[in-house]
Amino acid sequence: MTTDATGEGRKTALYDRHVAAGARMIPFAGWIMPVQYEGILAEHRTVRNGVGLFDLGHMGQVDVTGPDALGWLQYATTNDASKLEPGQAVYSLIPNETGGVIDDIIIYRRPDPDAGYMIVVNAANTARDVAWFHRVREQRPDLDVTIKDISAELGMVAIQGPDAEKIAQRLTDTDLATIDYFTWTAGEVAGVPAMIARTGYTGEDGFEFYTANDQIGTVWGQLIEQGAPEGIRPIGLGARDTLRLEARMPLYGNELGEEISPYEAGLGWAVSLDKGEFVGREPMASVKEQGTPRRTVGFKLTGRGGAPRTHYPVEAEGREVGLVTSGCFSPTLEENIGLALIDRSAAGVGKPLSIIIRGKPVAAVQVKTPFYKKKTHPEASHHTN
Amino acid sequence: MTAPDNRRYTKTHEWVQLDGDVATLGITDVAQNELGDITYLELPDAGDSVSAGEPFGVVESVKAASDIYSPIDGEVVERNDSAVDAPELINQSPYDKAWLLKVKVNDPEQVEALMSPSDYDAFAEQEAH
Known part of the structure; x- marks a missing residue:
């Protein structure tokens, strides 16, 4: 049975494909997203044992560029981005002033050393994060940085599971074996210019692809076609949640929030207290010193x-x-x-x-x-x- | 799947089949489909009473927990332990193998007042849109 979404919401570029595949669509974070296709249990096991494909078009991306991009990132986020070589990525947090968390993010340093960074943020928080970033930028007029929400321009899909690399390799000349966990590179996937990242939210190996939003359908369609021998399936938000929980990956709004310290959430490893001043550093340091x-x-x-x-x-x-x-x-x-x-x-x-x-x-x-x-x-x- | 003929239905997606003064209760195909993969079922014991409009059990899928409502007043005479032990049976066979309770009803006319199969199908169709 296909259930049409009753609520209003934005549609990703892959919406029609989800409906055609029999997905159950639900309102999520201001979007209409597939929660399941054949069923959460089957989809979960498909990713653990084979390979699954996720539409992440709802997630937000923010470009951070300019001579002081790094300095600003160091001030506005908790982890130490100065350690990132070109092409590397790090999990980090957006702190508030009281030592809580506004969002959890991945910061990718672009492979071109002069091209700055891209931050991937949660769909539900994108607008709020961007507004907060601009506020933090205004607090630091000494820093020459440009912050740009590029979410609408980008499509994003993830291929995850033990067979992910094998299938993705059929669609690209980039040697995927050379892309380490938490790194990315520029290439082509299904003939489409793409950023190829070895990241994910399932506890399995796999990749996330970023392309122009109007070309993501080509990538999705080719992955479905080329992965058919291995039984690739589209995976909904329901299994995405059970997969990430088994891997103990936090979900913002559940494990993380404005009133929860990263140390309480078990994410102290994503806070670098000794990298210099950043938003919320003092309260975080005091929580760490006193014990949570x-x-x-x-x-x-x-x-x-x-x-x-x-x-x-x-x-x-x-x-x-x-x-x-x-x-x-x-x-x-x-x-x-x-x-x-x-x-x-x-x-x-x-x-x-x-x-x-x-x-x-x-x-x-x-x-x-x-x-x-x-x-x-x-x-x-x-x-x- | 259209609702089987020989029973009555509720707006909360339960079915009732009356045989003499014993009613068999279950949840409909629409309900199991809406819930998705069912992973847990909680039912009252034989001898417990159930009341019309009141929850008598809980069914959980991976995503959510939902109450199951009794459409009738009566006393539980039997529960389906095979459905409790293997709740996925509800996904597989909601109208047959995964019946939930047999209840001795106080007033069989309560059953007659429930929705007919065609009324239920129309109701479920309307609710889906």
């Missing part, structure tokens, strides 16, 4: 009672200690898993928790994360190819 009152922990249910879901209360020793930030039935582990932001005193791998599901406590135990790790490391696969 809360921690984000992974858990799995040991009792029966449904799946953990965002905002369900969490108890330890009969006392409420926090809330679930994300949870789901894990299609790979076939267990109910989740992340929770809880009091530090209750946190620890092996320690029990109760997740309150529809008013009833369901037993859980804290486990190491990520819940799922891919078998082959992309670096390792380069050497065997």
Whole structure:
């Protein structure tokens, strides 16, 4: 059954292809996006075991250029972008002034050393991020930087899964084996000029392609066609969420927010306190020094009672200690898993928790994360190819 | 799939089939399709009572949890444990293998007041648009 979206929303360049493929379309972050095609479980397993294709046309991209582009990035984001060589990328955060997080992002340094950077931001936050960037730029008139929202010009798709490289290689002369994790390069995909990045949000190996928005359909269509022998399938937002949660990748609005410190979210590694001054540095440094009152922990249910879901209360020793930030039935582990932001005193791998599901406590135990790790490391696969 | 003939339907997408004073309850094909992959089912025990318009159970898919509403008043005489143990049965066979409860009804006329198959099909069609 195909369900048409009832809500208003923007359509990506691939909208008609999704509808033709039988996708269920839903409003998401101001867009109308496919939540599933054949079903979330099947799509999830397709990516873990084979290869899947994602439309990410809703995501935002911001160009940062000018002589002080790096200086501005160092001030406006948390990670140390000065370490980026041309063609490298880094996960980072946009901090607010109180040490919380406005968005999580990837900063790509363009392969041309003089061409600046591109930031990829979450769809739901794009307009807010861009407005915030301009505000931060005005705070630093000493920095000569140009910030430009290029989201509307760009299409974006991701091919993810163990077979991703093999299939993508059929569409490009660029030797994909030379593109390391978190790097990108300029090339052609399906005859279309593209930026080719080895990044993703699934816990699998794979690539993200950026092209002109009006040419992304060619890339999508060719990937579907060329991946047919391996059973490539389009994958919706539903499986994107379960895939990223198994890999313990944070979702903004769940694990991250304006009132949550990166240290509480377990993302202290994306904050470089010693790189110099940046927005929110003082409050972040003080949280790190004093230790966070809360921690984000992974858990799995040991009792029966449904799946953990965002905002369900969490108890330890009969006392409420926090809330679930994300949870789901894990299609790979076939267990109910989740992340929770809880009091530090209750946190620890092996320690029990109760997740309150529809008013009833369901037993859980804290486990190491990520819940799922891919078998082959992309670096390792380069050497065997 | 059109709704099978020999039963009645609710606006919350449950079906009821009456045999004497025992009603079999389940959720419709429209409901299972809308939910997607079903991963969890919670049902009352035999001997529990159910009330018209009140939730008696919960069905969860990967994406969401939904209440299942009783269209009738009565007492549970049997529940389908094979559906509880393998909730994906609801996706596969919502009208047959994945019946949920058998309920001894207080007032069989409550069933007659529910939607006919053709009314339900029209209702579901309208709701989808």
